[in-house]
Amino acid sequence: MNISTTDKEIANYLQEELERSQNGLEMIPSENFVSEAVLDALGSIGTNKYSEGYPGKRYYGGCQVVDKIELLAIERAKQAFNVDHANVQPYSGSPANLAVYYALLDPGDTVLGANLSFGGHMTHGLKVNFSGTLYNAVNYTAKKDGYLDFNEIRSLALKHKPKLIIAGFTAYPRIIDWQKFRDIADEVGAFFLADIAHIAGLIIGEEHPSPCRIADVITTTTHKTLRGPRGAMILSNGKVSNPIKKVPRTKENIPTLIDRAIIPGLQGGPHNHTTAAIAVALSEALKPEFKNYAKQIVLNAKALAKSMIDEGLELVTGGTDNHLMIADLSNLNVSGKDAEHNLDEIGITVNKNTVPFDSRSPFDPSGIRLGTPALTSRGMKEDDMKLIGQLIARLVKNINDNNIKEEIKKQVLELTNKYPLYPGIKYN
Numbered sequence: 523m524n525i526s527t528t529d530k531e532i533a534n535y536l537q538e539e540l541e542r543s544q545n546g547l548e549m550i551p552s553e554n555f556v557s558e559a560v561l562d563a564l565g566s567i568g569t570n571k572y573s574e575g576y577p578g579k580r581y582y583g584g585c586q587v588v589d590k591i592e593l594l595a596i597e598r599a600k601q602a603f604n605v606d607h608a609n610v611q612p613y614s615g616s617p618a619n620l621a622v623y624y625a626l627l628d629p630g631d632t633v634l635g636a637n638l639s640f641g642g643h644m645t646h647g648l649k650v651n652f653s654g655t656l657y658n659a660v661n662y663t664a665k666k667d668g669y670l671d672f673n674e675i676r677s678l679a680l681k682h683k684p685k686l687i688i689a690g691f692t693a694y695p696r697i698i699d700w701q702k703f704r705d706i707a708d709e710v711g712a713f714f715l716a717d718i719a720h721i722a723g724l725i726i727g728e729e730h731p732s733p734c735r736i737a738d739v740i741t742t743t744t745h746k747t748l749r750g751p752r753g754a755m756i757l758s759n760g761k762v763s764n765p766i767k768k769v770p771r772t773k774e775n776i777p778t779l780i781d782r783a784i785i786p787g788l789q790g791g792p793h794n795h796t797t798a799a800i801a802v803a804l805s806e807a808l809k810p811e812f813k814n815y816a817k818q819i820v821l822n823a824k825a826l827a828k829s830m831i832d833e834g835l836e837l838v839t840g841g842t843d844n845h846l847m848i849a850d851l852s853n854l855n856v857s858g859k860d861a862e863h864n865l866d867e868i869g870i871t872v873n874k875n876t877v878p879f880d881s882r883s884p885f886d887p888s889g890i891r892l893g894t895p896a897l898t899s900r901g902m903k904e905d906d907m908k909l910i911g912q913l914i915a916r917l918v919k920n921i922n923d924n925n926i927k928e929e930i931k932k933q934v935l936e937l938t939n940k941y942p943l944y945p946g947i948k949y950n
């Protein structure tokens with residue numbers, strides 16, 4: 523008995539979502555399409571088991587098999603990122619960052635992270651997030667051209683003496699110089715967290731330098747460029763003390779501090795179906811083909827950026843080194859919100875985004891953020907990106923012209939029809 527007969531309402535909605543995905547261009551840079559093998563693991567009986575604790579040290583019986591699953595996920599994570607320790611239990615990226623704070627800081631301690639409007643994440647010190655209420659959050663911005671401003675970051679660090687410095691972004695189109703953050707953290711005696719949620723897949727694919735032997739601790743989601751299930755990991759170097767007992771907050775103790783922060787600190791039972799799916803995604807990412815995938819993501823992003831620039835659009839920092847770019851629409855008299863809405867209507871999914879020193883509000887900013895990981899998973903290449911850049915530019919320049927919109931919508935469908943998504947799956 524499966525969902526198509528037992529729950530027609532949800533089955534119909536899932537089918538509708540599959541068709542929406544099939545018929546559209548998914549360009550939100552934090553999204554992706556996982557393999558059917560990852561879907562299999564995610565929809566598996568792993569969800570049934572309670573296994574609070576860690577392999578070999580559980581609070582429940584019957585964990586012999588889930589231990590093997592978690593150990594394999596951990597081994598693959600260590601291999602993929604070249605680290606000594608991996609915790610694969612965080613429920614998602616935000617709880618993983620919460621665990622790092624909980625492990626390394628006391629409430630009221632100072633953290634230095636990027637401002638949300640300049641590509642930071644809410645968990646890097648936004649005032650309405652736990653990170654900005656329980657901790658004294660100081661935010662860095664960027665230079666006028668959108669590049670990181672290491673003079674500002676260093677002077678804020680010297681002034682505020684943070685205990686934790688965070689690098690890693692949701693909307694930064696350039697290579698991150700991890701060593702510069704490391705040097706500043708060392709100068710002020712701070713821990714250094716690299717949050718590679720967006721670029722984990724590019725790092726495994728060697729398209730972006732790795733922070734894994736530079737930062738003290740690394741958090742990542744598993745569902746963005748890594749192309750796994752929604753989940754997260756915390757990576758670090760050194761050994762976990764055995765038994766896991768309370769230890770001082772030193773660099774050597776970070777693996778133990780992290781494990782204790784996840785459980786008993788913050789979470790209960792791990793999601794074993796997700797752990798299994800993370801292991802599958804990591805095995806895919808360790809294959810040589812994944813390097814080609816990561817490379818194609820960046821080639822596609824560069825081709826898309828070039829096409830949009832050729833059509834007269836302005837990009838923050840003038841282009842991209844990674845999987846994403848931000849188009850600044852302020853010279854076109856179109857807001858990011860209008861662009862997002864109108865692109866959605868023709869089947870191109872992007873999200874509105876602030877540009878550096880935006881004159882508009884974050885709820886209706888001047889830019890849109892676009893990325894290529896999901897389109898690359900569908901098999902699209904540079905020629906497709908060139909066309910998509912032209913379609914986007916044509917739409918934002920003719921935002922009130924319904925005839926043009928209809929034409930573009932047709933072209934989007936023609937393109938998406940060439941790249942079937944999950945042809946073997948039907949929910950209803």
Ligand SMILES: *Cc1c(COP(=O)(O)O)cnc(C)c1O
Pocket residue numbers: 552614615616617619642643645690691692717718719720743753
């Ligand atoms: C996506 C993201 C997160 C949070 O991940 P969720 O799984 O959505 O909680 C954290 N940090 C950065 C930089 C991200 O891009």
